[in-house]
Amino acid sequence: MKPFYVRELTVYPTGRRRIWLLTIAVLASLIANFETTLSTILPLLLVDLNMSLQTYGLISAVSVLVGGLSAGFGGILSDRWGRISILVPTLTVTAACNFLLATVDSVTGLFWVRCLMLFIEGAGISITASLVRDFSPRLGRAQAFAFWTWGPVGAAFLASAIAGLTLPLFDNAWQPQAIIMGCVSLALCAVVIWQIAEPSAALRNRVMAEENAAAAEGKLDPGKVRELLKHPHLWAHVLGNTAWSVLYWTFTIFSVAILVTAFGLTAAQANLVTALGVILNALTVVVIGRISDRLQLRKPFIVAGTIGTAVVLAYYITLIGGDAGFGHIAAVYAGLYLFMGVAYVPWMASFSEDAEDVDPSLQGAALGLWGLAVRVMIVVLLLVATQVAGVYGWEAWLMVALIGQGLFLVSALAFKGAWRSSTPRPEDTVRR
Structure with a gap:
């Protein structure tokens, strides 16, 4: 029952x-x-x-x-x-x-x-x-x-x-x-x-059977999964985005602690700054996702968003320990979340498309590999970030996150896809 x-x-x-x-x-x-x-x-x-x-x-x-x-x-x-x-x-x-x-x-x-x-x-x-x-x-x-x-x-x-x-x-x-x-x-x-x-x-089961019928030849067997791991550009996606995610998850877990201890905000002020950044990020991913889909371009947005994130993060680090006001800190923090949104959604689309081009039936396995890498990184972050911040301050750990942005930027060079828009072929339009 x-x-x-x-x-x-x-x-x-x-x-x-x-x-x-x-x-x-x-x-x-x-x-x-x-x-x-x-x-x-x-x-x-x-x-x-x-x-x-x-x-x-x-x-x-x-x-x-x-x-x-x-x-x-x-x-x-x-x-x-x-x-x-x-x-x-x-x-x-x-x-x-x-x-x-x-x-x-x-x-x-x-x-x-x-x-x-x-x-x-x-x-x-x-x-x-x-x-x-x-x-x-x-x-x-x-x-x-x-x-x-x-x-x-x-x-x-x-x-x-x-x-x-x-x-x-x-x-x-x-x-x-x-x-x-x-x-x-x-x-x-x-x-x-x-x-x-x-x-x-x-x-x-009936719905899934209908979907699987379109990829009946691509069953998940160990041999095919191993074939997926042979493609360097997919490893560039997984490892590069894991490095990028160090900053995202640092802010997700410790944003209020950083704003309180490093900038002297109250807990209430720190939460308002965080809420502003998150809502701006949510709006950004919708707008950028729509533009990226319309132009069928991923890499320019990934690179522009990552460069913007790195520049704003570097400036954010210089403000630690200073006398920046609430509005100043809130604006910089919002800029960080805006540029992270510019980079993230086009990367998700790029990774999905690159994995699909290797083998459509293994896209779930590719996403699972990425999810595993990110979760391992989160556990390491929880152990290491707190140690580094406790001894050297949050600016030291944010420098690690800045290096992660640089690694992601380098990895983007290995991603597939165009750098500028072109007239799509009919078969591309149908596939997408």
């Missing part, structure tokens, strides 16, 4: 119905990312628990690994028992864990609560990706994944905006933030429970 909240579709949704269900799936992704966000209150936690940045790095690294293990099990269980059967409990229980987080009064307590939250949340994250994929087969795997990333982007904006507006109302205490996050998450969970639906197993 299925739980009351499980609604299975026997006919594939179309038009507005499909768009709405896809939106609900992305909302579920937003919740899964929002309810475990800690970066907005990190500076306050460090002081209140008398915890060093290095200790926090260790706690985060272990909890991320725990979440990674859970993600694997969650995906397997969702294939067997259904997406929603697993997703809804993981979202609601993790949301409730925020109330448990508010009671933490020691580093040990924080460690166990974070491991518990990320273990539960890990399963939900993997299921939201599968659910988005279920409702967007015609968009293609890479575009569906890109749409799914609106969940983390929206979560980062929501968390920073709420913290920036409400921290002063509660004397900059972090415990009320955990309670607010729990309440908001549960309210959003109610919307998901009320509206979410999923294709039945039979419908999902």
